[in-house]
Structure formats: C-alpha cells, structure tokens
Amino acid sequence: MSGNMNLTLKVWRQKDGKSQGKIVDYQVKGISPDMSFLEMFDVLNEDLIKKGETPISFDHDCREGICGMCSMHINGRPHGPKTGITTCQLHMRSFKDGDTIVVEPWRASAFPVVKDLVVDRSAFDRIIQAGGYISVNTGEAPDANAIPIPKKYADEAFDAATCIGCGACVAACKNASAMLFVSAKVSQLALLPQGDAERKQRVESMVDQMNEEGFGACTNTGACSAECPKEISQVNIARLNREYISAKLTSDNI
Amino acid sequence: MNWFLKTFSGSIGRKLLMALTGLFLCTFLIVHLIGNFQLLKQDGGEAFNFYAKFMTSNPIIKTTSYLLYSSIVLHIIVAILITLQNKKSRPQGYVVSKNKSSWASRNMGILGTFILVFIVVHMKDFWAEYHFEDLPMYQLKDGSMVKDLYLEVFGAFKNIYYVGLYVFCMGAVGYHLWHGFESGFQTLGLNHKKYTPWIQSSGKAFSVLIAAAFAFIPLYIYFIA
Amino acid sequence: MILDSKIPDGPIAEKWGKHKFNLKLVNPANKRKYEIIVVGTGLAGASAAASLAELGYKVKAFCFQDSPRRAHSIAAQGGINAAKNYRNDGDSVYRLFYDTVKGGDYRAREANVYRLAEVSRNIIDQCVAQGVPFAREYGGYLDNRSFGGSQVSRTFYARGQTGQQLLLGAYSALSRQIAEGNVTMFTRSEMLDLVMVDGVAQGIVTRNLVTGAIESHAAHAVLLCTGGYGNVFYLSTNAQGSNVTAAWRAHKKGALFANPCFTQIHPTCIPVSGDHQSKLTLMSESLRNDGRVWVPKNEGDKRSPELIPEEERDYFLERKYPSFGNLVPRDVASRNAKEMCDANKGVGASGLAVYLDFSDSVKRNGEPWVKEKYGNLFDMYAQITGENPYKSPMRIYPAVHYTMGGLWVDYNLMTTIKGLYALGECNFSDHGANRLGASALMQGLADGYFVIPYTVGDYLATIGPKPINASHPAFKQAEEDAKAYVNKLLSINGNQTVTHYHRELGKIIWEYCGMARSSEGLNKAKGMIQSLKADFWSNVKVLGEGEELNQSLEKAGRVADFIELGELMIDDALARNESCGGHFRVEYQTEEGEALRNDDDYAYVAAWEFKGDGQAEQLHKEKLVFENVKLTQRSYK
Structure with missing residues (x-):
C-alpha cells in the first residue's frame, strides 16, 4: 500500500437505469495523498474485484481535466470540494484520514442514471445537434485571415468555448438547468463573425431543444459558474438571454 | 402554437416575464414607500389621506394599478409554473448537497410565498377596508371628505402582532430583492462589465433600504409616535 | 505479398x-x-x-x-x-x-x-x-x-x-x-x-x-x-x-x-508518484524554452534542490548539447533524462525524475512574467504534485505520448x-x-x-453501389466469435484483475521497449510477454455479465489485445537493427551516444502480417525512396 489514509465511502450503487439504487458503504485503506480521486476509486474497485464483488462503474477517460467524461458529485458538490477542476484532477490530499465521502451521480431528469455513477448526457449532444455549429462544408472556407476578428472577441469566444460538456453546471443547479452549457456554445458562435449568418436560428433551436430535454429554468443562482471546472462566466447566460430575446423579436420563425 | 405563446411557455420566456414583472414591481415599491412616509408627518393624517385619495382617484394611477395587479398575478403564476418545471427537472435529489449560491437565490419561492401571504393580509386590512367598509371620515384641507385611512393604519401599527408580521415580511421582501433585483437584469440579458457591478451594488442597497424603510414606519409608530 | x-x-x-x-x-x-x-x-x-x-x-x-x-x-x-x-x-x-x-x-x-x-x-x-x-x-x-x-x-x-x-x-x-x-x-x-x-x-x-x-x-x-x-x-x-x-x-x-x-516519449511529463498511478500528465514542451534541466552531480544525492549548490549541479543538456541546450528534440531530451536516472542521479522519492528549474528565469524576468507565460502549466503541476513550482524546481520525467x-x-x-x-x-x-x-x-x-x-x-x-446488408453468414460468424470471446473472458474467473496484467505489461514494454532497447533486453521481454499472455488467459478475473455495462470486461478485451501488440512491438524493435527517431537500440549509437541510422539496410517500412494465433508474424518491407530530401545525420551539438 502506498499511503496511510483510511476513508469511509458512501457510494450510490444502481444496477441499471430501471433498478432502484441505494447508498452503499465501503472502507478504503492505505490511500496515498498523491492519488487522484479516481485512482482511489481504482484501488477500491481492485479490492472489490478480488473479493468477488461487482466493481463500481464510473465515467472517466482522459484523467487530465479536458474530456469532460468524469462526473462525480462528491460530498455535495460536482467534481468535489475544490473549484476550477474536474473529479479526475482532484487529489486525495484534499481529504483527511478518517473522512467520510459521499459520492453520487449527477442528478437530473435529462441525465438518467445508466449504472452506479454513470449517467447519460446525450441530451447535451442533441442540443449541439440542434444548432451548435456553423454550417460550412469541408472545402468551402475562405482564407483563414480573410476576416479579421478583434482579439477581444476572439478571446471572449475562446473563454466560452472552453466548455468541456461535463454537465457539472446541471448537476450543481438546484433547477438542473443547462443554461450555462447552452450559453457557452451560443456565446462562442455569436461572438465570431463566422457565426453571424445563423445566429437567430441557432439560439432559437438550441433553446427549444434544451426545453424539450427537460432541463429546468435558470434562476440566476450562479451555482453553475461556481462549480464549472472551466469557470465559464454568467456573462454568457446574459448573452444567451439577449440573443434569445432579440432572435424572438426579429426572426422569421412564426 | 404561435411564436408568441411558444416564447413565453419556454424557460427563457417565462423568466423574461418574471424579470419584467419583478422589476416593474420594484418601481411600485418606491411609490408605495413615498406614500407610507406620509404616515410619519405629525399632521393628524392630512398628508397620508391626501395621498390615499390621490392614489385611488387619479386616472393614470388607477390604470397603472391594474397593471400592477396583473403583474403580481402574473409573477405568481409564472413562478409556480417555473417551480413545477424545475422540480420535475430533478425528480431525485442528492443525499448531500452543498450548493454554492446565495441563500436568497435558492429560496425565492419561499420568500415569495411569505410576501404573498403578507400581500393578502395587507390588502384585506387596508385596501379592502378602504374600498368596501364604512370608515370614519376625514376632511382634507381642500374641504373634500375622505375615509380616514390614516386612523386605520395607525391603529394597526399599534398592534404588536401586526407590527411583528409586517417587519418579518419586510425581511422577506429584502431577501427577495437581494437576489431578484440583479437577477432581473441578468435575465433581460443586461450584463456588462461596466454596469453589472453597479447594478449589483444598487440592487443590494435597494433591497436593504426598501426593507428597512418599510419596516421602520410601523416600528416608529408603535414605539415612538 | x-x-x-x-x-x-x-x-x-x-x-x-x-x-x-x-x-x-x-x-x-x-x-x-x-x-x-x-x-x-x-x-x-x-x-x-x-x-x-x-x-x-x-x-x-x-x-x-x-x-x-x-x-x-x-x-x-x-x-x-x-x-x-x-x-x-x-x-x-x-x-x-x-x-x-x-x-x-x-x-x-x-x-x-x-x-x-x-x-x-x-x-x-x-x-x-x-x-x-x-x-x-x-x-x-x-x-x-x-x-x-x-x-x-x-x-x-x-x-x-x-x-x-x-x-x-x-x-x-x-x-x-x-x-x-x-x-x-x-x-x-x-x-x-x-x-x-x-x-x-x-x-x-x-x-x-x-x-x-x-x-x-x-x-x-x-x-x-x-x-x-x-x-x-x-x-x-x-x-x-x-x-x-x-x-x-x-x-x-x-x-x-x-x-x-x-513510439514517441515526451520529455516533459509529471513523474510517477506511486504504484497507484493510472496515467501521466504532459506539460507543454514550451517549458523547456525558459526552464533549465539538471540533476545533482553526485550519485544518490537526496538533498532537497535548494540545498544543492550551483557547482554540484549538472545541467546535462546544456553541457552535452551546447548549441541547442535544453531545446534538443523530444527523443534526445527523453533519452538523456533516462541516462541520468539510470546513473543513480535521478531526483524525487522514486529517483525517476530530473529537475526543470525556473529559478534563473524568475530571477531574470520576475515571477509575474513567468506566471503570464506558463501560469496554467505551473497550476497544473501544483494541482497534481501539491508542490509550488515557483519556489522549488519542477520534477519531470519522460512519458509515452504518441505512437x-x-x-x-x-x-x-x-x-x-x-x-x-x-x-x-x-x-x-x-x-x-x-x-x-x-x-x-x-x-x-x-x-x-x-x-x-x-x-x-x-x-x-x-x-459500384450494390445494396449491402448484414445478412451474409460472415456477420453471423463474426457475432458468434465476438460472443464466444466475451464469454471466454468472463469464464476464466481466476485470481488477478485486468489492471494487474495491464500494469505488468506496461512495466515490461517500458523497461525493454521504451527509451532504449537492446537485443538482449528485447529477447528477454518477448519471453516475459508470452508468459504474461498465458497467465492472463488462465488467471484473469472478470466479474459480471456480458449483457450489461461492464467496464472490467471492456478493459479485459483491450488489455488482451495490448499484450499481443506488445509482442509484435518487441519483434519489430528486434528486427530493426539501427537507431532512428524514437527507436533507440543501444547497440547502434554514435561515439557520442546519438542514434545511428542505417539507411542502406533499414530505410523501409516494416509491415507485419498476422499468421495465426501463436505463430510468428511475417515481416514485409516497403522500401522508402527519397527523391527530394537528402538523408543526413541529425546533430544538435
């Protein structure tokens, strides 16, 4: 064993989407403070397999905070107690020996549980499919420098574009609202001249899809930005509102 | 569904209604407060009763008051619709939740409910009395006779339970505004790094001042006047 | 063929x-x-x-x-x-x-x-x-x-x-x-x-x-x-x-x-901190623009870096490659770090790291300048290691990055x-x-x-656009094979987890087919992989069922394939009797210890053909013809 922390984990276990789930207690021993939170789960799973118990399913992939796949709600907060990072970037030195840690899946009707801590976030994909793109076929593009973009707008677009689609915003919001996610994409494309041609259509379709998926309404609590691992700002939600209002007032969709 | 109805049945559209009605109600609070300050004049009710007459007889004010009533009703109905939808969006909650947001922002519904209860009591005691009951009459300086609302209000503010309820509910109003004021601007899309800090601080100042000022009047009357 | x-x-x-x-x-x-x-x-x-x-x-x-x-x-x-x-x-x-x-x-x-x-x-x-x-x-x-x-x-x-x-x-x-x-x-x-x-x-x-x-x-x-x-x-x-x-x-x-x-080994990664490690994190190699790479001159010097005086530090890249210094290509930088650690000069608890020191840069340009340029990387380092890289030098070690x-x-x-x-x-x-x-x-x-x-x-x-569907018996057969494969993995029910085998495989490949390879080591590794494979198929433990979300099962199939690929990598490394790019055979180096290519015999693509389970793969060569670029020896001295 590589460390000396002993912890009690209370983890949500659920066989599949149709079954009832429950919190199950586990003891993990010999945890090193240098481990990442997911590596601590690896240790637990290895133990479970050796004991013949089903290991805990959880989503993860890049383990460096960029793919957006990891998604644990740890001690009441998406991605755990630190801000500006994902679960895979959380290290055990953020906890103390003897701590009890409660781990739950994202909770939202639009993110149904698939198994244990794994949820289905395909609603996000469908929102992007509704309009989160610029319609340009391969080969149609003019020279990359044909349209200058002021650095300020390029930077702001980038800030919005850093969204990793992890769903922490939805998980954190008391209304399970997806406004921060939607606003990040709408903002990115609204700030760039390339996105201008479709901006009205885009915001209307994406918001319609967001509503259809069953996400809640934004009540501006700000919990989404506070928990966003990429710290995407509320400014984007205001911009989404603005884009939406102006599209509704002036678009041809009746 | 036509685009208009569809807009206001979607989540952003509903929030837009909340913001517009909410911010309109903020302006009403100012007007109402100006009136209430007339209670503090030690003039036997002249200023307050004049104000009451003006508010109930001026055609512009009367028209505005219908807008006000419908705003309150709309604010409530839409709030209920949004809350129901939001509850549906998370059918299963967390075992542990440490939400990183202000208490006020998470409890607008509860605060709003207190305010609604207050409005009902308030309307029953003052508005309904004034409109439908026989009250003692008061002669204004211009010679016209009006119902003496001043006496009515003054009487109520000498009741400790009423004052307690009033002050408590003004706390609810304050907290409601604490989040609601700046939230309204955000919903309208008005967020800019130049102006938002200003909106936020004036919102906080507004919520404290409004709540404190409204609460001050019954306390003053009860303890001092 | x-x-x-x-x-x-x-x-x-x-x-x-x-x-x-x-x-x-x-x-x-x-x-x-x-x-x-x-x-x-x-x-x-x-x-x-x-x-x-x-x-x-x-x-x-x-x-x-x-x-x-x-x-x-x-x-x-x-x-x-x-x-x-x-x-x-x-x-x-x-x-x-x-x-x-x-x-x-x-x-x-x-x-x-x-x-x-x-x-x-x-x-x-x-x-x-x-x-x-x-x-x-x-x-x-x-x-x-x-x-x-x-x-x-x-x-x-x-x-x-x-x-x-x-x-x-x-x-x-x-x-x-x-x-x-x-x-x-x-x-x-x-x-x-x-x-x-x-x-x-x-x-x-x-x-x-x-x-x-x-x-x-x-x-x-x-x-x-x-x-x-x-x-x-x-x-x-x-x-x-x-x-x-x-x-x-x-x-x-x-x-x-x-x-x-x-395979490419990237020099600037955050070192392994223990057996639990599941992945390595890369930091942009732009760090080498302003950071200086060093190890203690004395073997086994375990003092903390600030206690090691300047004259007892070996800035080995600057010493060996005066014209390129810390900016030598990835393969050269990686190999040199490994050499230092092999010589018992590695730093940190594991001894498998070298220092990447920004103190000169901080002195010269100030901390804000460094922060502006590398802030996100420093934060990432601090996040993972719990150390403050503005105060003490970062520890880096090469890691596999691309194939x-x-x-x-x-x-x-x-x-x-x-x-x-x-x-x-x-x-x-x-x-x-x-x-x-x-x-x-x-x-x-x-x-x-x-x-x-x-x-x-x-x-x-x-x-031509002839209609196509999955009704051909070949699909049926492939489905049957896939189901049988899944069932086989689930039925072994041995004593070791999939991760155990993956970790063991990784150790073998890293040690013998990583930054430096030798015929002796490769031959040894081949035997080790073969026995690992045999052990895997008799002793792996995969729980659960095939008809559900089963992450252990997914991983088992992937590791089984990695084991087979690992053996082929060894064969390929053995067959290529030269050093080139990421492939460094210790037998083939210049007097200064640089990669020594053999263009006459090895300017080809080695393409391997699978001949059946348990049989040696067959090597096919595609000769590389250079009509436009003149082949030269890389030098960064």
Whole structure:
C-alpha cells in the first residue's frame, strides 16, 4: 500500500437505469495523498474485484481535466470540494484520514442514471445537434485571415468555448438547468463573425431543444459558474438571454 | 402554437416575464414607500389621506394599478409554473448537497410565498377596508371628505402582532430583492462589465433600504409616535 | 505479398493534384446509395464522418465514449502546424514537408508527407470557418508561434487547448450531419471485429457498452480512426479508454501493422508518484524554452534542490548539447533524462525524475512574467504534485505520448484489406520514426477533411453501389466469435484483475521497449510477454455479465489485445537493427551516444502480417525512396 489514509465511502450503487439504487458503504485503506480521486476509486474497485464483488462503474477517460467524461458529485458538490477542476484532477490530499465521502451521480431528469455513477448526457449532444455549429462544408472556407476578428472577441469566444460538456453546471443547479452549457456554445458562435449568418436560428433551436430535454429554468443562482471546472462566466447566460430575446423579436420563425 | 405563446411557455420566456414583472414591481415599491412616509408627518393624517385619495382617484394611477395587479398575478403564476418545471427537472435529489449560491437565490419561492401571504393580509386590512367598509371620515384641507385611512393604519401599527408580521415580511421582501433585483437584469440579458457591478451594488442597497424603510414606519409608530 | 503504396508518378509537388484528377468520382445521385462506417470520432474520425456525409454518403459513426466530443484528440495542448507563411519568415509547403521528413528521421513516405504539408493550409481555413477560436493578434489576424523542430513560426494555437478547440470544431460539423440524418451516431459502442466478405471489408461487429448487445453493421467501406496504442505502456499520456482493439482485430483479419516499435516519449511529463498511478500528465514542451534541466552531480544525492549548490549541479543538456541546450528534440531530451536516472542521479522519492528549474528565469524576468507565460502549466503541476513550482524546481520525467506506428496504408489511406482505411494516429504514414510537435492534429484533420473524401470515392466508384446488408453468414460468424470471446473472458474467473496484467505489461514494454532497447533486453521481454499472455488467459478475473455495462470486461478485451501488440512491438524493435527517431537500440549509437541510422539496410517500412494465433508474424518491407530530401545525420551539438 502506498499511503496511510483510511476513508469511509458512501457510494450510490444502481444496477441499471430501471433498478432502484441505494447508498452503499465501503472502507478504503492505505490511500496515498498523491492519488487522484479516481485512482482511489481504482484501488477500491481492485479490492472489490478480488473479493468477488461487482466493481463500481464510473465515467472517466482522459484523467487530465479536458474530456469532460468524469462526473462525480462528491460530498455535495460536482467534481468535489475544490473549484476550477474536474473529479479526475482532484487529489486525495484534499481529504483527511478518517473522512467520510459521499459520492453520487449527477442528478437530473435529462441525465438518467445508466449504472452506479454513470449517467447519460446525450441530451447535451442533441442540443449541439440542434444548432451548435456553423454550417460550412469541408472545402468551402475562405482564407483563414480573410476576416479579421478583434482579439477581444476572439478571446471572449475562446473563454466560452472552453466548455468541456461535463454537465457539472446541471448537476450543481438546484433547477438542473443547462443554461450555462447552452450559453457557452451560443456565446462562442455569436461572438465570431463566422457565426453571424445563423445566429437567430441557432439560439432559437438550441433553446427549444434544451426545453424539450427537460432541463429546468435558470434562476440566476450562479451555482453553475461556481462549480464549472472551466469557470465559464454568467456573462454568457446574459448573452444567451439577449440573443434569445432579440432572435424572438426579429426572426422569421412564426 | 404561435411564436408568441411558444416564447413565453419556454424557460427563457417565462423568466423574461418574471424579470419584467419583478422589476416593474420594484418601481411600485418606491411609490408605495413615498406614500407610507406620509404616515410619519405629525399632521393628524392630512398628508397620508391626501395621498390615499390621490392614489385611488387619479386616472393614470388607477390604470397603472391594474397593471400592477396583473403583474403580481402574473409573477405568481409564472413562478409556480417555473417551480413545477424545475422540480420535475430533478425528480431525485442528492443525499448531500452543498450548493454554492446565495441563500436568497435558492429560496425565492419561499420568500415569495411569505410576501404573498403578507400581500393578502395587507390588502384585506387596508385596501379592502378602504374600498368596501364604512370608515370614519376625514376632511382634507381642500374641504373634500375622505375615509380616514390614516386612523386605520395607525391603529394597526399599534398592534404588536401586526407590527411583528409586517417587519418579518419586510425581511422577506429584502431577501427577495437581494437576489431578484440583479437577477432581473441578468435575465433581460443586461450584463456588462461596466454596469453589472453597479447594478449589483444598487440592487443590494435597494433591497436593504426598501426593507428597512418599510419596516421602520410601523416600528416608529408603535414605539415612538 | 507485395506492398503497393500507389504513390503517383511525377514531381512531388504535382503528385496529389494529378492523383485527385485521376481518382474516379461517384455520381452525386449515387452517393446516398453508399454506406460508410467510421470507427472513432477524434479529429480524423469526426472530420471524415462529417465531410463524407456532406458529400452525400450515408455514414455510421462509432465511439466508445458517451459522446463523440470526448475523443482523446481533445487533450492536445500545443498547436497545429500549417504552411501558411503568414509570418513572411520563409515558410512554405516544401519547408514543412522537409522538416517533417527530417524530424521523422527519414522513415516516412515523402509523397504522403508532402500532401500533408500541402493540405495543412486548408485545415486552418476550414477550422476558422467552423468557429474555432484560434489565438489572434490585436489587428484581428491569426497568431503563430514556433514549436520544436522548426525554425519558422507556423504553429496555430488556441491557448493550451488547441486539440479541444479543433475537436469541438469537427464535432460540431459532425453534429450538424447527425441532425440532418446523414450520419447515424453510435456512442458507447466498441468495435470488436471486422467483417470481411470475399476478402473485402464489408462491415463491423460492435458491442453496445450499455446493454452488452453484439451488433452487426454493414457498409461499403470501413474507416478506422481509432488513434494510437500508447496505452500498451500502461502509463502514458493517453486517455484511459484509448486502445488498439479495433486496429488489432483488423490486423488479425489481414491488415498489415507497420512500424509498431516507433513510439514517441515526451520529455516533459509529471513523474510517477506511486504504484497507484493510472496515467501521466504532459506539460507543454514550451517549458523547456525558459526552464533549465539538471540533476545533482553526485550519485544518490537526496538533498532537497535548494540545498544543492550551483557547482554540484549538472545541467546535462546544456553541457552535452551546447548549441541547442535544453531545446534538443523530444527523443534526445527523453533519452538523456533516462541516462541520468539510470546513473543513480535521478531526483524525487522514486529517483525517476530530473529537475526543470525556473529559478534563473524568475530571477531574470520576475515571477509575474513567468506566471503570464506558463501560469496554467505551473497550476497544473501544483494541482497534481501539491508542490509550488515557483519556489522549488519542477520534477519531470519522460512519458509515452504518441505512437508513430499503426496500420499500414497506401497513398489512398487504404490498408492491405480492400475497403478498409486507417486515418490519423491509427495509421503509420506521415511521421516516420519521430513526430514533430503540432503535427498530430494536422495529420488527423488532413486525413479526415481533405484526403479520404477523395480517395474513398475512387474505391466506391470501382465497386459500384450494390445494396449491402448484414445478412451474409460472415456477420453471423463474426457475432458468434465476438460472443464466444466475451464469454471466454468472463469464464476464466481466476485470481488477478485486468489492471494487474495491464500494469505488468506496461512495466515490461517500458523497461525493454521504451527509451532504449537492446537485443538482449528485447529477447528477454518477448519471453516475459508470452508468459504474461498465458497467465492472463488462465488467471484473469472478470466479474459480471456480458449483457450489461461492464467496464472490467471492456478493459479485459483491450488489455488482451495490448499484450499481443506488445509482442509484435518487441519483434519489430528486434528486427530493426539501427537507431532512428524514437527507436533507440543501444547497440547502434554514435561515439557520442546519438542514434545511428542505417539507411542502406533499414530505410523501409516494416509491415507485419498476422499468421495465426501463436505463430510468428511475417515481416514485409516497403522500401522508402527519397527523391527530394537528402538523408543526413541529425546533430544538435
């Protein structure tokens, strides 16, 4: 064993989407403070397999905070107690020996549980499919420098574009609202001249899809930005509102 | 569904209604407060009763008051619709939740409910009395006779339970505004790094001042006047 | 078997243009009668699926993650090269071509590399049009920076998240085609086998990772865009799910696997902190611009770095390579770090790290300057290690980062199986024995956006739009085989976890087929891998069922394939009796300890043919002809 922390984990276990789930207690021993939170789960799973118990399913992939796949709600907060990072970037030195840690899946009707801590976030994909793109076929593009973009707008677009689609915003919001996610994409494309041609259509379709998926309404609590691992700002939600209002007032969709 | 109805049945559209009605109600609070300050004049009710007459007889004010009533009703109905939808969006909650947001922002519904209860009591005691009951009459300086609302209000503010309820509910109003004021601007899309800090601080100042000022009047009357 | 690379005739600059003209076209009305399967949705897969769907083909795309946006292309930090010459600093298609061939230590195909350089310009145009927020200057025009291995500024970037932004661009194009119904997307689906009918690729068999259902999908062509196999090392900078399974199963069906021993080790990664470690994190090599690499001069010196006086420090890269100093190429920097650690001069608890020290830079430029330039990397380091790199030097160690080897493809990106293509890191074609920084993104997108839409059309026009479905007995058979394979893994019920085998495999490959390789070590490793394989198939423990979400089962299949690939890597490294790029055989080095190529005997692509389980693979050679670039010895002294 590589460390000396002993912890009690209370983890949500659920066989599949149709079954009832429950919190199950586990003891993990010999945890090193240098481990990442997911590596601590690896240790637990290895133990479970050796004991013949089903290991805990959880989503993860890049383990460096960029793919957006990891998604644990740890001690009441998406991605755990630190801000500006994902679960895979959380290290055990953020906890103390003897701590009890409660781990739950994202909770939202639009993110149904698939198994244990794994949820289905395909609603996000469908929102992007509704309009989160610029319609340009391969080969149609003019020279990359044909349209200058002021650095300020390029930077702001980038800030919005850093969204990793992890769903922490939805998980954190008391209304399970997806406004921060939607606003990040709408903002990115609204700030760039390339996105201008479709901006009205885009915001209307994406918001319609967001509503259809069953996400809640934004009540501006700000919990989404506070928990966003990429710290995407509320400014984007205001911009989404603005884009939406102006599209509704002036678009041809009746 | 036509685009208009569809807009206001979607989540952003509903929030837009909340913001517009909410911010309109903020302006009403100012007007109402100006009136209430007339209670503090030690003039036997002249200023307050004049104000009451003006508010109930001026055609512009009367028209505005219908807008006000419908705003309150709309604010409530839409709030209920949004809350129901939001509850549906998370059918299963967390075992542990440490939400990183202000208490006020998470409890607008509860605060709003207190305010609604207050409005009902308030309307029953003052508005309904004034409109439908026989009250003692008061002669204004211009010679016209009006119902003496001043006496009515003054009487109520000498009741400790009423004052307690009033002050408590003004706390609810304050907290409601604490989040609601700046939230309204955000919903309208008005967020800019130049102006938002200003909106936020004036919102906080507004919520404290409004709540404190409204609460001050019954306390003053009860303890001092 | 004769490997026909199908390189067109003529001067290098005219090859691709001429070839495009000679390729057959599919009538626009007929395009919708063709179905194409794309496996993997990283840069290569997403761009190919979107571009082909835009042309009118019916595309089915598959990824094992929960969304196509999660593919590991997303983790690329540095940038993407393109021969735009916006800087007026002497860049050109020819120069990018030249740098890439040279950087690859002359083990790449000239014609492919030239085409890559040629289309690199279109990639930037396409991405900007999609709304990729590249870094810009105040005038609103695109910014560029320089990157290892080149003397011009041709790298376009989006802060430290270029891969993410490019992938999201391709993902958005893909999403648009999904919405239009031209692409059917299958997420959480893993390809388990390639289905061939009459020697031609005709579809795939997949496992639905949620339900466990084994499904058949038929198509006129199959594109593998499944990335590299760096996870054969267990610890790498790859994502946890990155795997070789699709490519390996295609290999076992007849696709030749080329240059498997060409793997890239990146010098600036955060060192391993313990046995629990599941992955390694890369920090951009731009750190070497201002950081100085050193170890203590004395062996076994375990004092903390601030207690080691200047005269007892060995700035070994500056000492050995005075002209390039800390900026030597990746392979050289990595190998030297390893040498120092092997000489018991390594630092940190494990002794497997060297210092990367910014104290001189902080003294010279001030902490704010360093913060502005490297802040995010320093934060990342602090996050992972819990140490403050502004106060004490960072510890770094090399880690596996990219694999140049992959499925052998011809100029059209078709493998040795008709109708089966390999794109991006999955193929072997463009980087030779060492890849230059900022070239992986370029290659993935070049293949997907600008090569495959032309070349696959030629093949489809040849075979004709005959209807296709999965009713052929070959599909039934492949499904049966896949189910049997799953059941076999589940039935062993031994004592060791899958991760145990993966970790053991990684140790062997890293030790004997990592930064330095010797015939003796490789032969030893071969035996070790064979016994590991035998042990795996008799003693692995995979719990649960096949018909459910079962992450252990997924991993078991992937590790089984890695073990087989590991053995092939050893064979390939043994057969290549020279040192080149990422392949360093200790027997073949110059007097100064640099890689010693043998162009007379080894200027070829080693393509391996699977001959059956338990049998030695057969080596085929594709001779590399250099008509434009003069082969020279790299020197960084």
